[in-house]
Amino acid sequence: MDGGRPIAHVAAEAGISRRCLAKWYARWRAHGENGLLDHSSRPATSPARTAEDIADLVEALRRQTKYGPARLAAELQRLHGVTVAPATVHRVLVRRGLNRLRDLDPPTGEQLREVIRYEHDRVGDMIHIDIKKLGRIPIGGGWRMHGIGTDAARASKRLGPGTGKVGYTYLHTAIDDHSRLAYTEALEDEKAVTAAAFWHRAVAFFAAHDIVPIQRVAPPAW
Template sequence: MSHRNARLTVHGRRLLIERVISGRPVAHVAAEMGISRTTAHKWVRRFRSEGPSGLADRSSRPRSTPHRTPAGLEARVCRLRQDRKLGPARLGPILGLPASTVHRILTRHGLHRLAWLDRPTGTVIRRYERDRPGELVHIDVKKLGRIPDGGGHRTLGRQAGRVTRGAMGFDFIHSAVDDHSRLAYSEIHSDEKVATCAAFLTRAAAFFHAHGIASIERVLTDNAWAYRKGLAWKAALATLGATGKLTRAYRPQTNGKVERFNRTLLEEWAYLRPYTSNEQRSQALADFLHTYNHHRCHTALAGKPPITRVNNVPGQYN
C-alpha cells in the first residue's frame, strides 16, 4: 500500500514498466528510481501476469482470518442488536464476548450506529441518492403554531406566554428538496389545500430552474389527500412534465431528505431564537434558506453547501 514515504506511486510503477519494456535492464532502472531490484522485479512480474490493473495498490487485509468470530455467533450479535437495540457493553456479557469484539462485528455488518436502524423494526435504513439534479424532488409540509404579538412562551415564559392550543392558528411551511444536490426551497402558507400545494410546486420548479436545475423528472410526497387526489396538483405535475410518486404509508424514511430538512428548519430557523411576533419569524426564513443553500456545510456533500453540487457530477465540487 502507498504511504507518504513510498518511492513508487502508481504513476511511478507505470514509468518503471515503460523503461523495462523499452529494453533496459531491470537493475539499471531500479537504481535510477531508488528502489531495490527485488521491488522492481515484483512490479514487472505483476504487470506481466495481471496487466495495468496489477500496478494498483492491493488491500492489506489477509486472505484468511482463522481466529475470526464464527459466522453463527456474528449472526446472534446482529440479531440481538436489531431486536433489543443494545450497545457492545451490554451485548458482550450476554454472548460472552469482549465489548471490543462486539463493536467490530457490528461495524463489519453496518449496525454500529443506532441512527442507521429503523427503531421499530431494527432493519438497516437503506440510503440512496439520485445521480443528477432534478431527477427526484422531495416535497413535504411542516405545521407550526403561530406566534402571538409580543412573543409566546419562549419569550415570556410558560405561564405569561401561554395561549390556548391552536388559538393563534397555524403556519404551514411547504418545502421542496432536490434529492441529489439537497438544494431547498420553502414557503409559508395558511393551509395545505390542493391549490396551495400546486402553486407551490410551480414556484419551486421556477426556483430550481433559476439555480441551474433545468427540469424536474419526479416529485416524491407523502400520502396527503392533496397529493393523491388533487386535480390541480396533477395538472401542475403535467405542466412540468414530472411524475408524482407517493411514499409507503407510515414510512417517512422514504421521504427522508425533506424530513431531515424539516428538522434542520426547526433547529436553525423556527426555534433558533425567541421571536416576538409571527411576522418576525416569517421574515427570518429567507435568510435561513440562503445560508442553507449557499453557505451551510452538508455532511452528505463532503462538507460543501448544496449550491456547489447543482452543476457538477457526483463527487465533484467547485
C-alpha cells in the same frame, strides 16, 4: 535484469527502491503479467478470528436488544458464559453490517433495505408541492419553556396578536425533483388563493434559475 542492466540502475530511473523493483520483478518472473496485478492483503486463513457460532450469538443479541459492544459483551458473559472483548464484538458487528443502528428496523431488528431515490431525468420534469402547518412560538417561549398551566405560559399567550391566540404559520414549499432546488414561503394560511399566488412566485423563482419549462406538478398528498 533481462536486458542485462543492473537492477539498481533500473530502480533509480523508475524512482523506486531496489528492493521494491526486485519484488515486482520476481512476481513477473513467477507469474507473468498476472503477477503484476494488485492482490488483497487479507490472509488466506485467520485462526484467531471469532468463531461463527459466537458471531451468531452477537448478531442475535444485537438484533434483539440494540445494545452497543460493551453491553453485548456483558450479556454474552451473563447469558452464555462467553467472554468476548467489546472490541471483538464491534468487529463482528462491522463484519455483519450491524454496527450502525440506523441500518436496523427498530421494532424487528431486521436489516433495512437500501433507500434508492427515484429522480426525474431533467430539471422541470416534476415539481413537488407541499404545505406544512406549524404552531407559532409565543413571545418569550411557550409551555415547553415555562411548563403547562403556569402563569408564565398564560402570560406568553396574552402577548400574542389579536385575541391572544398564537395561531399557526404555513410553510408552502416547491421542490424541483431533479436538482432538489427548493423555494419556500411562510404564509398565513393554506387557502386556494394563497396557494395559487405562491405557485406563481415559485414559477418565477425557478425560471430565474433556468428551470423552464415546468412539465408536471405533484400536489400535496392530503
